[in-house]
Amino acid sequence: MNCDIYFTGVGGQGILTIGEVLAETAVSMGIPSNFYPSKGMAQRGGFVKAQLRLGREHVGPNIPPRGADIVVSMEVSESLKALPLIKEGGEFVLLGNVWAPTAVALGKAPYPALEQVKEQIHLAGARLIYIDPAQLPLYQDETVRANLFVLGVLVHLSALKHMFQPSDVERVIRARFSREVESNLFAFRCGLEYSVEEAA
Amino acid sequence: MKKLITGNEAVAYGALRAGVKVACGYPGTPSTGCLASLLLMDLKDTYVEWSVNEKVAVEIAAGVAWAGHRALCTMKMSGVNVAYDSLISVAYSGCDGGMVIYVADDPGANAGMCEQDTRGFAIMSDMPMLEPKSVAEAYWLTQFAFELSEQIKGPVFLRSVTAIADSQAEVEIEEPAPVSQKPPLLVRDIARYTKAGSVIAMTQHRQLIERLELAEKIIAQAGINQLRLAKEAGLGIIACGVAAAYLEEGFEIAQAYGFRPETASILEIKASHPFPSKEVSQLLDRCPTVLVLEELEAYIEKSVYVMAQKLGYRGRIVGKLDGTLSRIGEYGVKQVVQGISAALKLDLPETLFNAGQEGLKLAAARPITVCAGCPHRGTYMAINQAIKRLKLKKNEVMVTGDIGCTILGMNPPFDTVWNEISMGASVSLAQGYVHAGVQTPVIATIGDSTFFHGGIPGLINAVQHQVNMTLIIMDNRWTAMTGMQVNPGTPCYDGLKGYQQVDIASIVPALGVNHFVIVDPFKLEETSTAIQNALVMPGVKVILARQECAIQAQRRGEKEGVIKITPENCNKCKLCIIVTGCPALSLGSDAIQIDPELCYGCGMCVQTCNKEALHKELAA
Ligand SMILES: Cc1ncc(C[n+]2csc(CCOP(=O)(O)OP(=O)(O)O)c2C)c(N)n1
Ligand code: SF4
Ligand code: SF4
Numbered sequence: 001m002n003c004d005i006y007f008t009g010v011g012g013q014g015i016l017t018i019g020e021v022l023a024e025t026a027v028s029m030g031i032p033s034n035f036y037p038s039k040g041m042a043q044r045g046g047f048v049k050a051q052l053r054l055g056r057e058h059v060g061p062n063i064p065p066r067g068a069d070i071v072v073s074m075e076v077s078e079s080l081k082a083l084p085l086i087k088e089g090g091e092f093v094l095l096g097n098v099w100a101p102t103a104v105a106l107g108k109a110p111y112p113a114l115e116q117v118k119e120q121i122h123l124a125g126a127r128l129i130y131i132d133p134a135q136l137p138l139y140q141d142e143t144v145r146a147n148l149f150v151l152g153v154l155v156h157l158s159a160l161k162h163m164f165q166p167s168d169v170e171r172v173i174r175a176r177f178s179r180e181v182e183s184n185l186f187a188f189r190c191g192l193e194y195s196v197e198e199a200a
Numbered sequence: 201m202k203k204l205i206t207g208n209e210a211v212a213y214g215a216l217r218a219g220v221k222v223a224c225g226y227p228g229t230p231s232t233g234c235l236a237s238l239l240l241m242d243l244k245d246t247y248v249e250w251s252v253n254e255k256v257a258v259e260i261a262a263g264v265a266w267a268g269h270r271a272l273c274t275m276k277m278s279g280v281n282v283a284y285d286s287l288i289s290v291a292y293s294g295c296d297g298g299m300v301i302y303v304a305d306d307p308g309a310n311a312g313m314c315e316q317d318t319r320g321f322a323i324m325s326d327m328p329m330l331e332p333k334s335v336a337e338a339y340w341l342t343q344f345a346f347e348l349s350e351q352i353k354g355p356v357f358l359r360s361v362t363a364i365a366d367s368q369a370e371v372e373i374e375e376p377a378p379v380s381q382k383p384p385l386l387v388r389d390i391a392r393y394t395k396a397g398s399v400i401a402m403t404q405h406r407q408l409i410e411r412l413e414l415a416e417k418i419i420a421q422a423g424i425n426q427l428r429l430a431k432e433a434g435l436g437i438i439a440c441g442v443a444a445a446y447l448e449e450g451f452e453i454a455q456a457y458g459f460r461p462e463t464a465s466i467l468e469i470k471a472s473h474p475f476p477s478k479e480v481s482q483l484l485d486r487c488p489t490v491l492v493l494e495e496l497e498a499y500i501e502k503s504v505y506v507m508a509q510k511l512g513y514r515g516r517i518v519g520k521l522d523g524t525l526s527r528i529g530e531y532g533v534k535q536v537v538q539g540i541s542a543a544l545k546l547d548l549p550e551t552l553f554n555a556g557q558e559g560l561k562l563a564a565a566r567p568i569t570v571c572a573g574c575p576h577r578g579t580y581m582a583i584n585q586a587i588k589r590l591k592l593k594k595n596e597v598m599v600t601g602d603i604g605c606t607i608l609g610m611n612p613p614f615d616t617v618w619n620e621i622s623m624g625a626s627v628s629l630a631q632g633y634v635h636a637g638v639q640t641p642v643i644a645t646i647g648d649s650t651f652f653h654g655g656i657p658g659l660i661n662a663v664q665h666q667v668n669m670t671l672i673i674m675d676n677r678w679t680a681m682t683g684m685q686v687n688p689g690t691p692c693y694d695g696l697k698g699y700q701q702v703d704i705a706s707i708v709p710a711l712g713v714n715h716f717v718i719v720d721p722f723k724l725e726e727t728s729t730a731i732q733n734a735l736v737m738p739g740v741k742v743i744l745a746r747q748e749c750a751i752q753a754q755r756r757g758e759k760e761g762v763i764k765i766t767p768e769n770c771n772k773c774k775l776c777i778i779v780t781g782c783p784a785l786s787l788g789s790d791a792i793q794i795d796p797e798l799c800y801g802c803g804m805c806v807q808t809c810n811k812e813a814l815h816k817e818l819a820a
Contacts, residue, residue, distance in 0.1 A: 010566070020368075027204050034335070036367040038310055045783050046568045058334070060364040060445035064453075064533035065553040073739045078762050079562040083556025101797065106331050106774060112562040120559035 002055035004063045006085045009074035010099045014147035015051045024172045036061035040066045088125035091158045095131045145185035152191015207335045207364040208233030214342025219377035221269040223248045224257040225752040227682035229311035230278025230365040231304035245379035253653040254279030267384035272301040276317040291325045291477035298346035299355040300458040317496035321472040329357040329473040330440035352411040370562045416474040425476040426468040434463030436487030440494035443531045444468040457546040475503040489538045492519035495531045502542040507741025535813045567611045572784035573750030573800020578721030580614035582728035602626035604647035604681040613781040624654025631667045641735040642669045649679035649687040662740045663712040669739045670734045672819040676749040715741040724807045750800040757803040759819040761801030767791035770813035776805040
């Protein structure tokens with residue numbers, strides 16, 4: 001089975017970590033993978049994208065237009081940049097965070113409404129799995145790392161569930177994070193319990 | 201051992217497997233990760249350094265190779281422009297130890313520079329060039345590059361592109377080879393190592409061409425370029441470098457529209473220079489139509505036309521020159537399918553690769569701006585304030601820009617910087633504006649690493665010719681934009697060792713600059729007054745705005761201060777956001793809000809607020 005995942009968001013959200021954990025999980029299971037992050041510059045808050053290609057032995061780093069089985073977006077406006085990539089019938093995981101550029105915050109530039117973005121995802125023929133950032137759980141009174149929660153949702157609700165068991169991913173999380181293992185695992189596990197009703 | 205590594209790391213591991221003795225280079229996206237990974241390894245027998253610029257790096261590598269040892273030299277494509285003067289000369293002389301120039305091109309301009317195709321330099325310098333199509337290939341081709349270099353006795357290019365340099369994939373890595381400890385060669389041979397005299401130079405030119413011919417034979421013998429001829433006289437496909445990685449997938453798609461992959465003959469090019477004439481002629485012999493897939497320039501394709509003419513080929517060549525494919529941007533599955541479709545006249549639905557364009561237009565523009573707490577913010581604000589106080593308008597005062605985070609002053613809210621050419625160019629470009637007769641003050645801005653790299657000659661020129669201009673060196677102590685490398689001016693912070701710092705503050709006066717001031721860009725009044733004073737003085741004035749990159753300081757756990765908000769005083773005028781554009785600031789329901797994680801406590805917002813709503817307390 002092949003699976004191509006396209007990630008979008010802004011720098012500082014930790015979206016690349018999701019891709020790295022999945023790439024490591026794939027490798028630990030003998031599934032060929034190519035992970036291609038585009039970090040841009042050193043600054044935070046810029047556009048970040050990444051592409052994970054699982055399952056093919058020989059594969060180019062870029063997913064073709066309309067070729068992504070799954071899109072993972074952690075920012076409302078940046079989701080739109082994945083529209084040319086998502087497959088008809090693909091899955092679109094969207095965490096509804098808004099990182100407004102300064103011009104938007106000052107009311108000098110437009111920013112798309114969530115409803116508009118959802119409509120565009122629908123028009124592209126994708127299945128939306130929406131995550132309301134307000135629903136991110138707390139761990140010891142602090143909101144958990146959104147990226148690990150999203151990772152949990154992915155492994156639980158998207159086509160990735162046919163490829164990975166939660167335990168495969170947990171092993172990588174344990175090995176990867178020397179600090180904050182517990183809170184990261186907690187976030188991941190909460191994501192695993194995110195229910196389809198909420199996702200509707 | 202199997203390991204998940206990037207393409208850049210694959211080159212590093214490949215070089216270690218080849219027993220590389222010296223690795224040097226200058227940072228540049230997307231090549232940086234190669235040398236950066238070697239530096240992290242703390243190697244015992246391999247010397248690794250970030251050099252001051254690419255030309256210096258190539259010259260160091262040449263010294264190593266002339267002394268009979270193996271050297272790796274890394275850079276981005278722009279670096280080859282800087283290094284080329286030396287590189288062509290070294291190519292003429294040849295070398296004894298293996299010398300590999302690793303260059304990473306950036307089709308698609310992900311890092312925002314020219315989409316330069318460095319294969320052109322291989323052609324110009326008659327140097328062989330190897331081009332991996334994947335991370336795994338980068339590993340073994342690096343090793344082959346060293347072998348090839350020693351066999352032909354000349355330097356060899358290894359070229360990758362962003363998509364490979366930054367990709368992570370699993371590679372089987374073997375133990376590094378022991379580094380040779382043989383005594384260095386000291387060969388005095390002026391016929392080989394100088395160019396003085398036409399006989400010497402022309403003999404070297406002849407030998408250079410002979411080396412390239414030898415390279416073609418060695419590459420063919422090693423079977424580097426892979427030719428798979430089909431039984432049928434079907435479509436011939438030539439795919440160069442990363443383009444070959446998309447064939448399989450493209451075939452699957454094209455199959456649905458009538459293409460039969462088993463009828464296609466394929467030449468995968470992993471050594472793009474010298475031109476693989478033997479393999480191409482076999483392909484032309486078999487195939488009535490040939491498709492050439494290569495990113496950027498039509499170098500291979502043009503040579504295919506020449507070969508076709510020589511052989512009296514009567515078939516059709518599909519690629520860029522017939523208008524099917526573009527010279528711009530990355531190639532992928534889409535170009536494979538479009539090429540096949542044009543070659544075989546398949547009927548592709550228009551929407552096959554085209555969707556979502558309407559939605560894209562709705563996306564918010566996200567201009568990059570400097571980080572929260574960036575010292576450059578203070579400098580831009582001070583320049584703007586100085587211009588205003590001189591009763592000038594921003595569009596009357598030329599501020600030339602340079603490479604690095606310093607260029608971000610081009611964007612709102614500052615709109616300070618006007619232009620950018622290449623490393624160091626801001627200093628000389630400014631002089632051109634002065635000579636052209638600009639009467640208002642002319643300012644040049646430059647980062648510390650860029651000043652060392654290429655800014656110093658321009659400054660000497662300005663001093664010699666007594667040009668009326670102000671140079672502002674924005675010294676954040678690091679080569680920041682490329683991900684924090686040390687440069688000669690970087691102080692030996694905790695843990696940094698093995699070099700001596702070279703202080704810009706002692707270089708500038710030594711160059712004959714009479715008016716030289718050091719300021720702290722976090723002090724707005726001090727900095728803008730210094731700039732204002734300089735702008736009205738004649739001659740060359742240099743201001744060194746010195747304050748460490750906020751990202752680096754915070755990595756060591758340091759903060760400049762803590763900002764306290766007095767909500768009663770805040771009338772939500774948003775002035776602080778408008779002037780600083782700091783990403784840590786946002787508008788709350790009753791007052792401005794500061795994200796404590798992002799905020800570095802630089803105090804620039806405090807200095808813009810005129811309602812006493814913000815106060816800076818020194819960090820504990
Ligand atoms: C010839 C060349 N080499 C390398 C680069 C890559 N590069 C882009 S920005 C940059 C860093 C500049 O550092 P500095 O001048 O200190 O400015 P900072 O980013 O720290 O503000 C480098 C090396 C380039 N653009 N051109
Ligand atoms: S990385 Fe450092 S120098 Fe570059 S914008 Fe951020 S704070 Fe400024
Ligand atoms: S002090 Fe103000 S300008 Fe500086 S980082 Fe904090 S919020 Fe931004």
